[in-house]
Amino acid sequence: MSFTYRMLINGEWVGSGVTKAVLNPYNQEVIGDLPIASEAQVDQAIAAADRSREVMAELPAHQRAAILEQTAVLIARRREEMVLEIIREAGKARKWATVEVNRALENLKFAAEEAKRIHGETVPMDASVGSENRIGFWIRVPAGVVAAISPFNFPLNLVVHKVAPAIAAGNPVVLKPASNTPGAAQLLGECLLKAGLPSSALNIVYGGGSTVGEMLVKDERVAKVTFTGSPPVGRRIKALSGLKKVTLELGSNSGTIVDAGADLDLAVSRCTMGSFAYSGQVCIAVQRIYLDEKIADEFETKFLEATGKLVVGNPIDADTDVGPMISAAEAERVETWVKEALSQGARLLTGGQRDGNIMQPTVLTDVLPEMAVMCQEVFAPVVSLVRYKSFDEALRMLDDSVFGLQAGIFTRDIHKAFEAVKRINVGGVMINDVPTFRVDHMPYGGNKESGIGREGPRFAIEEMTNLKMVCINL
Numbered sequence: 001m002s003f004t005y006r007m008l009i010n011g012e013w014v015g016s017g018v019t020k021a022v023l024n025p026y027n028q029e030v031i032g033d034l035p036i037a038s039e040a041q042v043d044q045a046i047a048a049a050d051r052s053r054e055v056m057a058e059l060p061a062h063q064r065a066a067i068l069e070q071t072a073v074l075i076a077r078r079r080e081e082m083v084l085e086i087i088r089e090a091g092k093a094r095k096w097a098t099v100e101v102n103r104a105l106e107n108l109k110f111a112a113e114e115a116k117r118i119h120g121e122t123v124p125m126d127a128s129v130g131s132e133n134r135i136g137f138w139i140r141v142p143a144g145v146v147a148a149i150s151p152f153n154f155p156l157n158l159v160v161h162k163v164a165p166a167i168a169a170g171n172p173v174v175l176k177p178a179s180n181t182p183g184a185a186q187l188l189g190e191c192l193l194k195a196g197l198p199s200s201a202l203n204i205v206y207g208g209g210s211t212v213g214e215m216l217v218k219d220e221r222v223a224k225v226t227f228t229g230s231p232p233v234g235r236r237i238k239a240l241s242g243l244k245k246v247t248l249e250l251g252s253n254s255g256t257i258v259d260a261g262a263d264l265d266l267a268v269s270r271c272t273m274g275s276f277a278y279s280g281q282v283c284i285a286v287q288r289i290y291l292d293e294k295i296a297d298e299f300e301t302k303f304l305e306a307t308g309k310l311v312v313g314n315p316i317d318a319d320t321d322v323g324p325m326i327s328a329a330e331a332e333r334v335e336t337w338v339k340e341a342l343s344q345g346a347r348l349l350t351g352g353q354r355d356g357n358i359m360q361p362t363v364l365t366d367v368l369p370e371m372a373v374m375c376q377e378v379f380a381p382v383v384s385l386v387r388y389k390s391f392d393e394a395l396r397m398l399d400d401s402v403f404g405l406q407a408g409i410f411t412r413d414i415h416k417a418f419e420a421v422k423r424i425n426v427g428g429v430m431i432n433d434v435p436t437f438r439v440d441h442m443p444y445g446g447n448k449e450s451g452i453g454r455e456g457p458r459f460a461i462e463e464m465t466n467l468k469m470v471c472i473n474l
């Protein structure tokens with residue numbers, strides 16, 4: 001079954017003279033031909049968004065909320081179609097593709113609710129000598145055209161994380177989804193228009209990041225760039241975006257500590273999910289597990305047992321836990337990293353083999369901090385176990401990273417939990433859970449190489465609005 005890809009420009013679904021095949025990463029079948037936007041089409045998309053700024057800014061909050069709520073209803077009706085599109089474009093196992101669609105529905109509702117809560121505050125003007133007879137307050141106003149650039153790994157929910165708050169805040173959008181997983185964004189666009197979004201307020205363009213993406217980032221009509229993707233691209237986008245507001249949601253090499261006395265069964269089951277769900281291609285996947293040496297043997301045995309039970313294979317099957325990686329190049333890269341670690345003294349506890357685009361769930365130990373599998377973002381089903389003697393040492397090792405997205409701590413000791421909260425430089429600390437835990441309304445984002453700004457509808461809305469101060473001289 002093929003998919004007809006169309007861009008959405010100025011309210012029309014259009015193709016283009018140049019196309020690129022979208023492939024199923026599991027079996028290499030061609031899903032459809034993706035139209036690649038010409039420079040003129042990107043310009044038309046930005047112009048259409050720019051023209052609809054006023055219409056969007058004047059839509060009352062209840063109407064913006066209703067559009068987002070209705071979009072959730074329409075997506076729920078097309079749930080299976082969405083799930084299938086994610087499975088075949090992203091190679092995401094059915095169970096995780098279903099979770100993604102369900103999260104996207106909830107996320108749209110969170111954004112709808114937030115649309116009704118965008119407000120300012122009064123300022124006590126009489127605190128300043130000479131301003132006793134003034135009244136002051138600030139309001140939040142839409143920032144303007146939002147350029148949204150999204151990655152391949154959550155082709156629906158990470159698009160919702162950008163488009164829904166933009167609409168909730170009264171902004172028009174130009175969206176460029178990842179070139180290998182554009183289908184869910186297109187289906188979302190269809191639902192948003194059907195739900196009543198003014199037709200030129202959402203524009204979707206396809207094409208390469210370094211061409212179409214960079215045109216969006218540089219264009220002066222764009223007020224706000226919201227990007228999720230890899231750190232090098234994030235750096236480039238920040239450098240190119242001039243004075244625009246920029247949110248960057250980037251990668252990580254997230255770590256988890258398992259303290260002696262923690263609930264080991266919980267830690268094992270959460271670490272198994274966190275390390276291998278969607279073949280580890282999750283920005284908050286568990287990449288480094290630090291184990292108190294007192295429980296390390298027991299954890300290792302149970303973790304390897306749980307890893308051995310994972311079903312690896314066709315993502316369309318309901319039982320599959322681990323499907324393919326997004327491309328042959330990515331699977332080959334990670335295989336090389338594992339071989340390199342082994343040649344530098346790491347020990348393979350399980351996995352290590354690659355079959356086409358499928359990398360077996362892989363567990364390493366005896367790793368060194370400078371190995372690529374430890375210090376870079378592995379973004380694959382590969383996790384390393386490291387033993388520690390003291391909790392202090394574990395915190396230092398966990399925090400010794402250029403990244404800082406989320407961290408997990410399994411402990412029953414509240415003092416250790418708070419010590420971790422205080423000392424680890426990350427955007428989120430999950431106590432008795434893996435860094436992979438996220439619900440969509442919490443503030444989410446990273447420090448250091450993991451980015452700037454926060455998502456989650458309330459926080460994204462803050463970043464997609466400007467404060468406007470009003471002073472009345474009585």
Ligand code: NAP
Binds near residue numbers: 158177210217230
């Ligand atoms: P990527 O290669 O950085 O691409 C992300 C998006 O940026 C794609 O739409 C891509 O277009 C576009 N792009 C590439 N180069 C660009 C440029 N020079 N200017 C503008 N846009 C450009 O990332 P990915 O491989 O899709 O996703 C994996 C990365 O995303 C990982 O590092 C992961 O940790 C991160 N991520 C972070 C979060 C978070 O919330 N912190 C969530 C998910 C993923 P093309 O597809 O056409 O190349």
